[in-house]
Amino acid sequence: MNILIVEDESRIAKRIKRMTRDIFGNTLQSLTHINTLQEALRFIENNSLDLMLLDLNLNGDSGFDLLTTAVSESFHTIIISAYKDQAITAFEYGVLDFVPKPFNRDRLEKALHKTISKENINSNDIKFLAVKKRHRIQLIPIEDVLYVKGAGVYTELFLTDGKKELHDKSLEKLEQLLASSFERIHKSYLLKMSEVHEIIVESGSKYIAELKNGVRIPIGRTKYKDIKAKWF
Structure with a gap:
């Protein structure tokens, strides 16, 4: 597994990294933490990923600006955010799970387990599939x-x-x-x-x-x- 954590609070990022290492163990190949939206976009362009763990508030920038690009990529995205009211919108874009802050290990493990078990979402919330066009992302209903x-x-x-x-x-x-x-x-x-x-x-x-x-x-x-x- 190659995983990217996009989180602007270092304390929370360290906690996510520790739990993720514990949960994936030897199957974890790389685990990268980035705290800004622009850096994350550049990283996605230049690296192969299996999963992104994304906060929706990145030093004032909206994680949705990154999410629109991410859901068009080959990897899955899990949101970890205190903004529970944005969960429905996140699922509409096609995220694998939404983990509300504050969270414990059991809740994060449940979300990460979906990437291992290939468990289906069985949710009616997804409204779009994002596809990459030249210089833009198109949302297909x-x-x-x-x-x-x-x-x-x-x-x-x-x-x-x-x-x-x-x-x-x-x-x-x-x-x-x-x-x-x-x-x-x-x-x-x-x-x-x-x-x-x-x-x-x-x-x-x-x-x-x-x-x-x-x-x-x-x-x-x-x-x-x-x-x-x-x-x-």
């Missing part, structure tokens, strides 16, 4: 996403208007965030179940989900019964 296809370490978002967008998060990471409305129907696909028009069985034990717009997506053999039951 979840309601505009029909299905997601794995593309190596990246994913492709297929939208209602026929367009396709590339996202830096893997299919596994997006599955964690989108579990409330999307199903993993195949090793390469996440599908919004409300878009399914028909489930088709073809010769040779081939299973197909036909969407309302006519697009056909394969269903994995081991997932067919479960997907069919959820669709009905």
